[in-house]
Amino acid sequence: MAEAATLDTPALLDVRDLAVHFELGSALPFFGDRKTLRAVDGVDLTLAPGECLGLVGESGCGKSTLAMAILGLLSPTRGRITLDGRAVNPATDRGHLARTVQMVFQDPYASLNPRQTVRRTLADPLRIHGITNAGEIADRVADIMARVGLRPEQADRYPHEFSGGQRQRIGIARALILRPKLVICDEPVSALDVSIRAQIINLLLELKDSLGLADLMISHDLGVVEHMSDRVAVMYLGRIVETGPWREIFERPSHPYTRALIAAIPDPFLPETAQLKRVGGEIPSPLDLPTGCVFHPRCPLAIEKCRSHPSPSLQIVGDGHLASCWRAGETT
Amino acid sequence: MMATVTATTTTPLLAVESLRLDIVAGGAAHAAVDGVSFEIARGETFGLVGESGCGKSITALAVMGLLKPPLGVGGGRIKLEGREIQSLPASEIRKLRGKRISMIFQEPMTALNPLSPVGRQISEMFVLHEGATWREAERRAVEALASVRVPAPERRVKDYPHQLSGGMRQRVMIAIALACRPDLLIADEPTTALDVTVQAEIIDLMRDLCAERGTAILMISHDLGLVANICARVGVMYAGRIVEMRAADALFRGPRHPYTQGLVGSLPRLGTRAANGQRKLQEITGVVPAIADLPPGCRFHPRCGRTTDHCKSADPATTALEGGGLVRCHHHG
Numbered sequence: 001m002a003e004a005a006t007l008d009t010p011a012l013l014d015v016r017d018l019a020v021h022f023e024l025g026s027a028l029p030f031f032g033d034r035k036t037l038r039a040v041d042g043v044d045l046t047l048a049p050g051e052c053l054g055l056v057g058e059s060g061c062g063k064s065t066l067a068m069a070i071l072g073l074l075s076p077t078r079g080r081i082t083l084d085g086r087a088v089n090p091a092t093d094r095g096h097l098a099r100t101v102q103m104v105f106q107d108p109y110a111s112l113n114p115r116q117t118v119r120r121t122l123a124d125p126l127r128i129h130g131i132t133n134a135g136e137i138a139d140r141v142a143d144i145m146a147r148v149g150l151r152p153e154q155a156d157r158y159p160h161e162f163s164g165g166q167r168q169r170i171g172i173a174r175a176l177i178l179r180p181k182l183v184i185c186d187e188p189v190s191a192l193d194v195s196i197r198a199q200i201i202n203l204l205l206e207l208k209d210s211l212g213l214a215d216l217m218i219s220h221d222l223g224v225v226e227h228m229s230d231r232v233a234v235m236y237l238g239r240i241v242e243t244g245p246w247r248e249i250f251e252r253p254s255h256p257y258t259r260a261l262i263a264a265i266p267d268p269f270l271p272e273t274a275q276l277k278r279v280g281g282e283i284p285s286p287l288d289l290p291t292g293c294v295f296h297p298r299c300p301l302a303i304e305k306c307r308s309h310p311s312p313s314l315q316i317v318g319d320g321h322l323a324s325c326w327r328a329g330e331t332t
Numbered sequence: 333m334m335a336t337v338t339a340t341t342t343t344p345l346l347a348v349e350s351l352r353l354d355i356v357a358g359g360a361a362h363a364a365v366d367g368v369s370f371e372i373a374r375g376e377t378f379g380l381v382g383e384s385g386c387g388k389s390i391t392a393l394a395v396m397g398l399l400k401p402p403l404g405v406g407g408g409r410i411k412l413e414g415r416e417i418q419s420l421p422a423s424e425i426r427k428l429r430g431k432r433i434s435m436i437f438q439e440p441m442t443a444l445n446p447l448s449p450v451g452r453q454i455s456e457m458f459v460l461h462e463g464a465t466w467r468e469a470e471r472r473a474v475e476a477l478a479s480v481r482v483p484a485p486e487r488r489v490k491d492y493p494h495q496l497s498g499g500m501r502q503r504v505m506i507a508i509a510l511a512c513r514p515d516l517l518i519a520d521e522p523t524t525a526l527d528v529t530v531q532a533e534i535i536d537l538m539r540d541l542c543a544e545r546g547t548a549i550l551m552i553s554h555d556l557g558l559v560a561n562i563c564a565r566v567g568v569m570y571a572g573r574i575v576e577m578r579a580a581d582a583l584f585r586g587p588r589h590p591y592t593q594g595l596v597g598s599l600p601r602l603g604t605r606a607a608n609g610q611r612k613l614q615e616i617t618g619v620v621p622a623i624a625d626l627p628p629g630c631r632f633h634p635r636c637g638r639t640t641d642h643c644k645s646a647d648p649a650t651t652a653l654e655g656g657g658l659v660r661c662h663h664h665g
Contacts, residue, residue, distance in 0.1 A: 058527035163619045193383040193620070194554050198598035198613035205611055220528055223600035227611055247606060264532035265602055266558040278532055282499050 011082070012181055012214050013070065013101075015045035018079035020065050024287070035287050039065040041238035043079075044314075049181060052208060052215040054229030054246065056222060056261065060283055062238040063218050067184045070216070072097040084181060099129060102175035106187040108167035112159040118145075118170055119155040122177050129178060140177065147210075148173045149203060165196035172203065176211070184216045189224060201227060222265060226250055231320075234258045237286055237294045243314065244321030254323040256299050293326065301327050344371035345515055345548050346395065346433075347411040351418075353390050353399065354406035355623065362623045363406060365391055366572045372516065372548050377539075379551040379559035379580070381595075382569035383620055388552045391569075392518045394418070395550070396435050397425035412516075431461040434509035438521040440501035444493040450504045451477070451489025457511035476507040480537060499530035506538060513545055520552040535562055556595055560584045565657075568592045571621055571631040574650075578657030588653065588664045590636045591616070630662065638663045 020040040025033055040062040047053050057063045068074040070081060072090030081088040084100050105111035112121060122141045131137060142152035148169040159167055168188065175183050185204065189197040201224065208215055217228050225232060226246060233243040234257065242255040253259045260279040281298040284290055293311035296302040305326050314322035317329065353365035365387035372378045380388040393399050395410055397417065410418040412432060417425065437443040445453055454476050455469035464472065470489070477485035480503040493501055502522065509517055519538065523531035539562050542549050553559050559566055560580040567577040568589065576589040587593045597614030605611055618635040621627055627634050633643040643662055650658045 058529065165619065194556070194595060195383060195598060195616040196619070197600070198615045199617075201600060202612050202615060221600070222528075223602050226602055226605055227600040227613065250602065251606060260529055262602065264528045266532065266535060266555065266561040267601060278536075279529055280533065282497050282530055283527070 010048070011046040012049045012051075012084055013045065013047040013216075014080075014082040015043060015066075015070065016080045016082075018043045018045075018066070018069060018081065019077045020062075020069050020074055021077040037286050038238050038289075039286065040069065040076075043235075043238075043240055045233065045240070047182065047214050047216065049214055050208070050212045052217055052228055052230050054217045054219065054225035054232040055235060056219065056225055056232060056258075057235035058220055058261075058283060060237075060286060061235040062286075063235050064186055066235075067103065067186055067216065067218060071101055071103055071184065095129065098125070098180075099178050100180055101182045101184060102178065102180040104168075104171050104175045104183060104185040104188045107191045108164055108171050109159075109191070111171055112167060112174075114159050117156050117158055118150075118173075121170065121174055122155070125174070125178050144173045144177050147176070147207065149199075163196075164192050165199055168192060168196075168200050169203065172200075172207070176207065176213075179211075180213075182214045182216065184218065186218045187220070188217075190219070190221065197224075204228065222250075222261060234261070237283065237289065239294070239311075239324065240314065241295070241311070241325070242321075242323040244318060248318050248321040252318060252321070254317045254321065254328045255295075255325045256301050256327075257295050258323075260298075303327065343414045344411075345374045345376070345413060346372040346550070347409070347414075348391070348395070349409045349411070351391065351394065351408035351410065352406040353387065353394055354404055356402040356404070357624065360624075361406065364403070364572055364623050365394075368408075368569075368572075368574055370567050370574065370577060372550060374515065375543075375546040375548055376565070377542070377549040377551065377563040379553065379563035379566045380569055380574075381553060381556050381559050381566055383554055385571075385620055385623070386569040387572040388569050389520055392435065392520050392550060392552050395516075396429060396433060396518060397422075398429075398435075427461075430457060430509075430514070431512045432514055433516045433518065434512075434514040435518040435520065436502070436505045436509045436522050438524050440498065440505045440525070441493060443505060444501060446493055449490050449492055450496070451491075454489070454504070454508050454511055457508055461512045472511075473507075476511050477504070479510075479541065480504070480507045482507075498526050499534060502526060502534050503537065506534075506541070510541055510545070510547065514547060516548045516550060517542060518550045518552070521554070522551075523558070524553075524555075531558075538562070556584070556599065557601070568595070571626060572623065573631065573660060574658075575632065575661065576657070576659045578653065578659075582655065582657065588659045589632075589661050590638055590663075591632050594635075632661075638665075 018040055019042055022037040022039060024035045024037055043066060055063050069076050072088060075090055119141055123137050126137050141155055145152045150169055189200050207213060219225050229246045232246050232249040233240050236257050242258045253262055263278045279298040290297050292307040292309055296306040311324045314324045317323045349369050351365055351368045352363050354361040355364045368391060382388045390403060394405055405418050409416050451473045454473035458464040458469035458472050459466060473489050474485045477488055482488050482503050523534050551559055551563055563580050566580045566583050567574045570591050576592045587596050594616035598616055600613055616635055629645045630643045630648050633639045648660050648662045650660045652658050
């Protein structure tokens with residue numbers, strides 16, 4: 001049955017009912033309460049080959065935890081991750097995972113080893129994954145450097161000799177050297193200067209087209225997400241509250257949280273944002289979730305039902321557009 | 333009497349004139365800020381925008397009298413209501429700081445004292461600057477917390493910074509900064525460390541409180557959208573200089589300096605992809621030059637699309653623009 005399902009949907013990545021919970025506090029009695037932090041709680045996600053999915057949410061919403069689980073760096077509490085037609089078992093599939101999914105990190109200063117040359121940073125993954133021919137390694141290092149806009153003769157330099165934008169190019173080259181099918185970008189431009197961001201965004205768009213890469217683009221910057229994504233998923237406190245094609249999400253946002261995110265963009269020359277309602281308050285502690293819909297304390301549209309009933313599962317509100325809100329139908 | 337009235341209406345609250353800030357490295361002084369001039373009127377909101385290293389933050393620190401070696405004022409004047417303050421002794425500057433000019437910083441956790449309840453940190457302002465008793469000051473601290481819309485302020489005054497969320501901490505910072513009703517609030521990237529929905533609230537709060545009290549704002553940020561949202565006028569800094577200074581909406585809608593044009597064009601703004609289907613962003617090629625290794629001529633010429641031989645040798649002067657503002661470019665258009 002599972003086989004048939006994967007044939008019907010040729011998804012590169014298929015995440016079903018994924019949950020990552022952390023047990024906090026003492027395991028011993030009388031030493032305080034044991035608490036469960038539900039960082040990711042029942043997430044469904046699919047990603048087609050060559051597609052870019054923008055994952056949006058504020059800090060603590062679980063977007064990075066979700067990325068870690070897909071990379072096999074955290075074991076899920078519940079749920080299933082199928083990658084390229086294979087169910088992922090992080091314990092046994094390290095090699096397969098690393099060749100299929102790679103990550104571009106936020107901070108190009110912290111994510112590169114300062115004591116390794118660029119060549120070593122790029123060549124090590126090849127050696128680990130069985131490519132030992134020196135000529136082939138040199139060719140692939142030169143090729144990937146050219147693709148990310150660096151000169152191959154810069155390969156013998158150390159990270160401190162590069163600017164922030166160039167370092168992020170090295171980070172991208174490192175992620176792409178094993179020719180993965182999926183790249184997870186976790187806030188790839190937020191640590192960079194404004195004038196450099198456009199360079200990196202354009203590079204990622206180019207590589208996606210030329211290499212047929214699928215991207216999972218994690219960001220809190222809706223402008224970046226709108227430019228990069230084919231589809232968008234909005235996360236709040238461990239759950240996806242709205243998902244759909246980028247144009248649907250930005251032009252007809254259905255969940256009040258998505259609207260609040262769009263309204264919060266400090267761009268005074270966006271006339272339509274003025275009409276959207278901002279939200280007050282702050283994200284509640286994930287250890288102490290509100291009853292009912294977890295967004296209701298901040299929601300301008302909350303009604304009695306929202307306070308007493310957990311939010312519904314994702315419901316269709318448009319073409320490929322789903323939202324988890326009791327009032328989604330009324331508000332679109 | 334008349335004379336003083338006219339003087340206060342014509343003298344700007346803050347005037348920075350040809351400010352030069354030096355950084356001493358390897359025995360040589362390099363100008364990290366060079367020839368920066370701007371004025372802020374009473375109650376006005378002014379923004380300085382630029383990338384890291386352009387000199388915007390140290391300009392703010394110089395106004396606060398907080399520069400420390402290897403940084404120092406190398407020339408120019410900073411005037412508060414006509415009075416030069418750049419060379420005042422530390423004891424005099426300390427009387428202005430917090431009372432006439434206040435500052436809020438990017439990271440409220442590092443700017444607050446972790447060992448002192450937030451109420452006490454607010455009370456301190458009233459005791460130090462207004463000679464209030466601690467009892468009186470504590471009562472006013474509760475009011476100050478209420479004014480920045482912190483819920484249950486009478487309980488919150490007893491909290492330590494680590495017990496508050498990032499947004500609440502920044503509210504406390506604003507309460508401290510505005511406690512003595514300063515004439516000028518300097519905000520250096522006040523919302524960069526905050527989540528987007530919280531950022532919007534803090535900006536609204538800052539804008540409302542300052543408008544209510546007639547406090548002028550000097551906002552420092554790399555975020556052009558944010559600055560345009562809160563400030564009436566904006567100065568764009570590049571490599572230690574103001575390259576364009578104009579009304580915020582004029583700057584955003586019709587930037588004149590190639591660098592500003594590049595910045596506005598490179599922003600992944602919401603709605604542009606839907607409007608013209610374009611995904612690729614306009615790029616500014618190259619990187620910001622190092623202060624110790626500035627190019628000759630116009631400092632932007634190696635990255636500029638309009639560079640001519642003239643730009644490579646001659647440093648452009650500022651040109652006044654019709655309709656107000658100025659630009660520093662040979663080929664502004």
